Amino acid sequence: MSTPVLDVRGLAFAYPDGHQALFGVDLHVHRGERVALLGPNGAGKTTLVLHLNGILEAGAGSVTISGLPVTRPNHLEIRRRVGIVFQDPDDQLFMPTVRDDVAFGPGNLGLRGAELEARVETALAAVGMSHLADRAPHHLSFGQRRRVAIATVLAMEPEILVLDEPSSNLDPASRRELGELLESLDVTVLMVTHDLPFALQLCERSVVLSDGVVAADGPTRDLLGDGELLHTHRLELPWGFSG
Numbered sequence: 301m302s303t304p305v306l307d308v309r310g311l312a313f314a315y316p317d318g319h320q321a322l323f324g325v326d327l328h329v330h331r332g333e334r335v336a337l338l339g340p341n342g343a344g345k346t347t348l349v350l351h352l353n354g355i356l357e358a359g360a361g362s363v364t365i366s367g368l369p370v371t372r373p374n375h376l377e378i379r380r381r382v383g384i385v386f387q388d389p390d391d392q393l394f395m396p397t398v399r400d401d402v403a404f405g406p407g408n409l410g411l412r413g414a415e416l417e418a419r420v421e422t423a424l425a426a427v428g429m430s431h432l433a434d435r436a437p438h439h440l441s442f443g444q445r446r447r448v449a450i451a452t453v454l455a456m457e458p459e460i461l462v463l464d465e466p467s468s469n470l471d472p473a474s475r476r477e478l479g480e481l482l483e484s485l486d487v488t489v490l491m492v493t494h495d496l497p498f499a500l501q502l503c504e505r506s507v508v509l510s511d512g513v514v515a516a517d518g519p520t521r522d523l524l525g526d527g528e529l530l531h532t533h534r535l536e537l538p539w540g541f542s543g
C-alpha cells in the first residue's frame with residue numbers, strides 16, 4: 301500500500317505538569333481520505349493535532365507526514381505539508397486585509413509576484429471569499445473568518461488539512477455551506493468534531509479517541525450506529541437523529 305499521508309505510531313505524550321494525555325496512539329490516513337476524529341472532552345484530540353505539525357513533541361512514538369518525520373529540523377517543510385485550521389479563526393488572522401492574511405504563508409515560503417497572487421486568488425476562490433479580499437478580517441462575520449482561515453491554510457497547498465471543530469459556532473446554512481466547501485476540496489482531511497451528523501456527512505471513516513487511546517476506527521456509519529460504543533465514550537447523537 302502507498303505511504304500514508306499521516307502516519308502516527310505509538311504516540312504518547314505527557315504535559316509538563318505530568319498529566320499523561322496520549323497513551324500510544326496509532327493512526328494512518330491515506331491520500332484522499334476524509335477522517336473524523338471523535339471523542340469526549342479531554343480525550344486528547346487537540347493534543348494529538350498539536351503533534352501533527354510539531355507544536356508539541358512526541359514523548360514516545362512517531363508522527364510522519366508522507367514519509368517525513370515530524371522532527372525539529374523538518375518543521376518548515378512539515379508546516380507546509382500540514383495545514384491546521386484552529387477552532388478560533390482569530391488565532392490565524394492578524395493582517396490588515398484578507399488578501400494579506402492569505403498571502404502571508406506562501407510569502408514566507410518565498411513566493412512573490414504573479415505566482416503569489418495566483419496562489420492567493422486560488423485559495424480565496426476555493427472558499428468563495430474572492431469578493432472580500434480587500435476587507436479587514438476583523439470586519440467579517442465569524443463564518444466568513446472561518447472560511448478565510450481555511451484559505452490561509454489552503455494557500456500553502458498542504459498535503460493534509462486538519463480542522464479543529466470546523467462546524468462550531470456556525471448557523472445551519474453556514475454549516476451546510478462549509479460542508480459543501482469541504483466536500484469540493486481535493487485534499488486529505490482530518491477533522492476533529494463533536495458534530496456527529498457533520499462527521500457522517502463528510503467522513504466515510506471515523507476514529508474515536510478516548511482517554512488518550514484509539515477506542516474505535518471504522519466506517520462512520522457503523523460507529524454512529526453502535527449505541528454501546530457511543531454511550532461508553534460519551535458521544536451523543538442530536539435528539540431525533542438516528543445513526
Ligand SMILES: Nc1ncnc2c1ncn2[C@@H]1O[C@H](COP(=O)(O)OP(=O)(O)OP(=O)(O)O)[C@@H](O)[C@H]1O
Nearest residue numbers: 315317319321339340341342343344345346347348
Ligand atoms: N497545557 C496542559 N497542561 C496539562 N494538561 C493539559 C494541558 N492541555 C490539555 N491537558 C489535558 O490533557 C487532556 C487532553 O486534552 P485535550 O485538549 O487534548 O482534549 P480534547 O479531546 O481536545 O478535548 P475537547 O473536546 O474538550 O477539546 C485533558 O485531560 C486535559 O485536561
